[in-house]
Amino acid sequence: MVTALDDAEVSTVLVVTAHPDDVDFGAAGTVAAFTDKGIRVVYCVVTDGDAGGFDRELDNGGMAELRRAEQTEAAKRVGVTDLRFLGYHDGTVEQTLGLRRDIARVIRQVRPDRVITSTPERNYARIQPSHPDHRAVGGATLDAVYPDARNPYAFPELLNDEGLEAWSVKEVWLTGGQSSDHYVDITATVDRKIAALRAHVSQTAHIADGIEQFVRGFLAANAKAAGLPEGSYAEGFQVVSTG
Incomplete structure (x- = not known):
């Protein structure tokens, strides 16, 4: 098992996700804990989420604009104000050289110590995390981290x-x-995670009455797996060393 860096060794974190709201379901409590410590966090969102939502009156670019605005508001609720949207189409992301280059560009711009992204592996226990865009972005991000961003001869432009x-x-x-x-104990920041999720009205309004119970349920299960006291909440990650 790889041991994560101590947060004191980290000054900047880059979060790379496929869609607006991915970071808030997966890591917003952790992000809030980072920003509370003074760690700079930047979001790179590959698509604008134009294929998501339930109000299909907002096609032809309207949904994409709405979802960018929702992600921007959600980010503010956990202390993040620097967001980069790459503009890929929702539902059609592939692990291409072009995507690797675009993510490597952001890595070189931001110069993070730690990157958070989705796993490129399929989750057979829960299908939702295995959206094709999630897997493509996770794989491209890992390739952008190693070898692309660190190799001065990769994408020489x-x-x-x-x-x-x-x-x-x-x-x-x-x-x-x-x-x-x-696991990261987010008991102190769970309310801000839920507030960030509620900012994605186009995605969560239909489950507004049950979303808090649902989120607290899986975070409590994470905390139990982490051996935290009853009443705690945690977000879980797989740590990959790049050394």
Whole structure:
């Protein structure tokens, strides 16, 4: 099992997700804990979530604009104000060289110590985390971390045309897997996680009455698996060392 870096060794975290709301379901309590410690957190959202939601009157770009606004508001609730939207189409993301380059660009711009993204592996216990976009983004992000972002000869246009020097990420935390090897106690920030989720009105309004109970239920199960006291809440990750 890989041991995660101590947060005192981390100054910047980059979160790379497929859709608006992915970070809030998977890691918003952890993000709030980071920002409370003074750690800079940046979001990179690959799609605008234009295929999501339940109000199909908002097609032709309207849903994408709404979801960017919802993610921006949700981010503020956990202390994040720097968001990068890559503009890929929801539901059609593939693990291409172009996506690797676009994520490597953001890594070189942000220069994070830690990256959080979705697992590229299929979750056979719960199908929801295994959306094809999630797996494609997770795989492309891992490739962007190693070898692309750290190799000055990968995507030479990033250095030659944009002046983006190579950068080595120290570790990656994966969300959405069947098992976790690292847990973060978010008991103190769970209310802000739920507030961030509620900001995604287009995605959660239909379950507004039950979302808090649902979220607290799986976070309590994580806390139990982590050996935390009863009444605690936790988010789980798989830690990948890049050294």
